[in-house]
Amino acid sequence: MELLGTRRVYEGNVVNLRVDTLRGEGGRPHDVEVVEHSEAVVVIVRPRPHEMVLVRQYRHPLGAMSWEAVAGGMDPGETPIEAAARELREETGYRAHSITRLWSAYSAPGFCSELLHFCVVDGYDIGVAEPDVNEEIEVGIFSLDALWEKIRNDELPDVKTQVAVLWALTGRR
Amino acid sequence: MELLGTRRVYEGNVVNLRVDTLRGEGGRPHDVEVVEHSEAVVVIVRPRPHEMVLVRQYRHPLGAMSWEAVAGGMDPGETPIEAAARELREETGYRAHSITRLWSAYSAPGFCSELLHFCVVDGYDIGVAEPDVNEEIEVGIFSLDALWEKIRNDELPDVKTQVAVLWALTGRR
Numbered sequence: 001m002e003l004l005g006t007r008r009v010y011e012g013n014v015v016n017l018r019v020d021t022l023r024g025e026g027g028r029p030h031d032v033e034v035v036e037h038s039e040a041v042v043v044i045v046r047p048r049p050h051e052m053v054l055v056r057q058y059r060h061p062l063g064a065m066s067w068e069a070v071a072g073g074m075d076p077g078e079t080p081i082e083a084a085a086r087e088l089r090e091e092t093g094y095r096a097h098s099i100t101r102l103w104s105a106y107s108a109p110g111f112c113s114e115l116l117h118f119c120v121v122d123g124y125d126i127g128v129a130e131p132d133v134n135e136e137i138e139v140g141i142f143s144l145d146a147l148w149e150k151i152r153n154d155e156l157p158d159v160k161t162q163v164a165v166l167w168a169l170t171g172r173r
Numbered sequence: 174m175e176l177l178g179t180r181r182v183y184e185g186n187v188v189n190l191r192v193d194t195l196r197g198e199g200g201r202p203h204d205v206e207v208v209e210h211s212e213a214v215v216v217i218v219r220p221r222p223h224e225m226v227l228v229r230q231y232r233h234p235l236g237a238m239s240w241e242a243v244a245g246g247m248d249p250g251e252t253p254i255e256a257a258a259r260e261l262r263e264e265t266g267y268r269a270h271s272i273t274r275l276w277s278a279y280s281a282p283g284f285c286s287e288l289l290h291f292c293v294v295d296g297y298d299i300g301v302a303e304p305d306v307n308e309e310i311e312v313g314i315f316s317l318d319a320l321w322e323k324i325r326n327d328e329l330p331d332v333k334t335q336v337a338v339l340w341a342l343t344g345r346r
């Protein structure tokens with residue numbers, strides 16, 4: 001692919017938008033929209049092997065409250081492990097003893113640069129949550145079987161949380 | 174949440190962008206960026222129970238080729254089943270005998286409206302692929318164990334494909 005030009009459309013708080021003009025092997029120029037988003041972390045917490053911690057918050061694109069794995073964007077200069085520890089502390093108050101990055105995944109590789117780093121927590125102390133302004137977050141502990149039923153019944157419609165739950169259900173590491 | 178105003182920033186081919194101004198219970202107005210994207214389908218094809226079909230294509234936001242589950246946006250008026258049958262035909266040439274929607278998931282609920290409908294194919298005939306202009310697509314059949322190793326080694330960094338593979342590895346339906 002040859003990049004013929006770039007038009008920067010929007011610079012925002014959470015996302016930027018640019019339109020790249022490309023020429024492929026076919027020869028005809030075409031535009032591709034790219035949503036730019038910082039890297040992010042997904043933090044998998046299992047109080048017991050058959051349980052998982054989720055947080056509930058308002059998600060404006062859905063117009064609804066949503067139970068999801070702990071997650072958030074990485075700040076400049078942070079490693080995934082540092083971001084995971086911070087997001088876990090802010091959203092739940094938990095202080096992790098040990099965090100391991102499992103693997104990474106693009107949330108929407110067709111049009112968005114956001115790369116999610118899946119991390120798992122081994123051991124934690126419970127403290128007081130420190131949510132951002134505009135964040136009101138509820139913490140819940142669910143059994144994996146209950147979360148599987150929620151996925152099948154369209155009651156857990158968040159793809160990163162589905163990865164976390166399905167991974168736990170495989171029993172693999 | 175009270176919606177105080179909306180600013181439409183961009184209307185594109187694949188995405189639109191709007192900025193909504195909200196007032197929560199805290200009282201202070203704040204802006205939320207929303208990337209609008211059509212609903213989409215993810216098509217899970219398992220030639221044998223321990224195998225899965227993926228397709229390889231150039232993904233410009235990654236600047237790289239990417240192996241992923243068959244997927245694509247729904248056209249206006251299409252059901253998820255119709256879109257899954259069409260995407261499967263276009264990207265692989267396979268004609269599905271039966272398609273079942275499993276569940277749905279938002280790809281990035283914090284900032285994007287895209288809803289993915291996971292679908293599974295039961296039986297198919299093999300025909301000739303019908304890719305879009307600007308699409309060059311390779312089809313591959315992988316064992317689930319090989320795909321699990323790819324996930325763990327950061328060689329399959331697409332979240333929808335990870336859901337498909339991990340679901341298959343659970344053995345649940």
